[in-house]
Amino acid sequence: MEQEFDRRELLKRGAAVSGLAALTAANWPLPALALGEELVPFTDTDQPINREPAKAGVNHIVDTRTLDTFYTPNENFYVVQHYGQPEIDTAKYRLRITGLVDTPMELSLDDIMKRQRIELDAGFECGGNMKRFFYGLVGNAKWAGISLSSLLKECGVQPEGKEIVFFGADEAEEEIRKLKVKQNFARSMSVEDAMGKDNMLAYEMNGDPLPHFHGKPLRVVIPGWFGVANVKWVNQIHVQDDRFMGKFMARDYVTLRKYDVGGVERWTEESITRMNLMSVVVRVTRNGDEYKIWGFSLNDGTPLKSVEIKVDDGPWKLADLHREVSKYSWKMFSYDWTDVKPGDHTIVSRAIDINGNIQLTEEQVPEKATYWENPGQFPRTIKTT
Numbered sequence: 001m002e003q004e005f006d007r008r009e010l011l012k013r014g015a016a017v018s019g020l021a022a023l024t025a026a027n028w029p030l031p032a033l034a035l036g037e038e039l040v041p042f043t044d045t046d047q048p049i050n051r052e053p054a055k056a057g058v059n060h061i062v063d064t065r066t067l068d069t070f071y072t073p074n075e076n077f078y079v080v081q082h083y084g085q086p087e088i089d090t091a092k093y094r095l096r097i098t099g100l101v102d103t104p105m106e107l108s109l110d111d112i113m114k115r116q117r118i119e120l121d122a123g124f125e126c127g128g129n130m131k132r133f134f135y136g137l138v139g140n141a142k143w144a145g146i147s148l149s150s151l152l153k154e155c156g157v158q159p160e161g162k163e164i165v166f167f168g169a170d171e172a173e174e175e176i177r178k179l180k181v182k183q184n185f186a187r188s189m190s191v192e193d194a195m196g197k198d199n200m201l202a203y204e205m206n207g208d209p210l211p212h213f214h215g216k217p218l219r220v221v222i223p224g225w226f227g228v229a230n231v232k233w234v235n236q237i238h239v240q241d242d243r244f245m246g247k248f249m250a251r252d253y254v255t256l257r258k259y260d261v262g263g264v265e266r267w268t269e270e271s272i273t274r275m276n277l278m279s280v281v282v283r284v285t286r287n288g289d290e291y292k293i294w295g296f297s298l299n300d301g302t303p304l305k306s307v308e309i310k311v312d313d314g315p316w317k318l319a320d321l322h323r324e325v326s327k328y329s330w331k332m333f334s335y336d337w338t339d340v341k342p343g344d345h346t347i348v349s350r351a352i353d354i355n356g357n358i359q360l361t362e363e364q365v366p367e368k369a370t371y372w373e374n375p376g377q378f379p380r381t382i383k384t385t
């Protein structure tokens with residue numbers, strides 16, 4: 001019954017993320033636990049989500065209850081792709097920089113690797129990350145590559161250049177107004193956004209050459225932005241003087257939301273960009289009478305002031321933010337839960353940044369008709385004995 005409902009619900013949501021057809025009811029893998037520690041099962045997790053390890057052609061959703069390392073191992077980092085996973089021969093690979101630049105370029109991976117290497121910790125989530133995946137479209141990694149802004153400066157973006165478009169090698173035939181046309185996955189941003197000093201073109205992930213599923217040999221990493229900005233298998237960067245309106249800018253990954261527009265309530269659509277302030281409880285562990293609540297928080301890089309935990313109708317209490325942190329990484333937290341009474345409990349977290357922004361409840365989030373960018377609090381339920 002429950003499962004039926006979930007399946008229908010999933011279909012209704014239009015299988016936001018492709019590859020969800022491969023639903024299985026396999027058991028959750030056991031997370032690494034300390035000696036004597038046991039996992040307290042959530043009572044909200046019996047859902048048909050894809051728990052398969054990353055493999056060709058399907059999306060990989062992380063079992064968030066197993067997250068116990070700061071860097072997500074490459075084989076467990078979530079995988080989302082819309083047009084398949086192109087195999088690129090690294091020896092033949094070229095990155096072309098075209099359009100409104102003084103010096104168009106065509107670079108091999110060697111040419112790219114000869115430039116100054118930079119490293120950056122960044123976590124990100126899919127803009128379609130949501131409760132029914134227990135926020136498993138997520139990961140945190142150390143990326144290495146070259147600075148995007150340095151490369152753009154080297155090419156010399158001309159004053160008329162307004163928009164930078166990143167094209168991936170993955171392609172599909174799309175029907176647009178009854179015409180079948182070849183499209184590549186592509187995303188764009190303003191020159192100003194692209195020039196952000198931390199943006200990179202990454203060829204390494206957690207010390208290994210960029211894995212195939214994650215865009216081998218080169219991908220964009222725009223730290224602080226939703227995953228969709230991080231174009232994988234990138235082989236062309238184009239500078240143009242007008243907006244780019246490809247599918248993943250103008251139709252998909254677009255939030256419909258009611259805003260106050262100069263005193264008028266209007267429904268407006270926006271292409272998603274920076275991550276919202278979010279946090280989520282992902283596991284509860286028990287060691288004898290001691291309970292611990294674990295989770296992670298992500299946002300656009302604005303420093304966090306705190307993450308707080310609320311159990312049932314109790315007050316908000318400060319969680320401990322783990323020390324292994326960098327500006328754009330996720331922030332893992334834990335909370336020592338004491339005086340636990342046996343029974344059913346609801347646990348929820350909220351993140352607060354240094355500007356005083358508070359992660360709201362879903363009801364407090366401005367009216368929003370799409371599931372993209374779901375930043376609301378996520379109450380989890382468990383049973384203690």
Ligand SMILES: Nc1nc2c(c(=O)[nH]1)N[C@H]1C(S)=C(S)[C@@H](COP(=O)(O)O)O[C@H]1N2
Pocket residue numbers: 077078079080081082083125126127139167168169170185213214215226227228229230231232233234
């Ligand atoms: N070329 C290409 N890049 C892409 C995509 C894609 O379909 N094709 N998907 C985007 C989306 S929607 C997300 S959430 C992230 C996922 O990155 P990951 O699979 O490395 O986790 O890649 C982005 N980059």
Ligand SMILES: [Mo]
Pocket residue numbers: 080125126127128227228
């Ligand atoms: Mo995504």
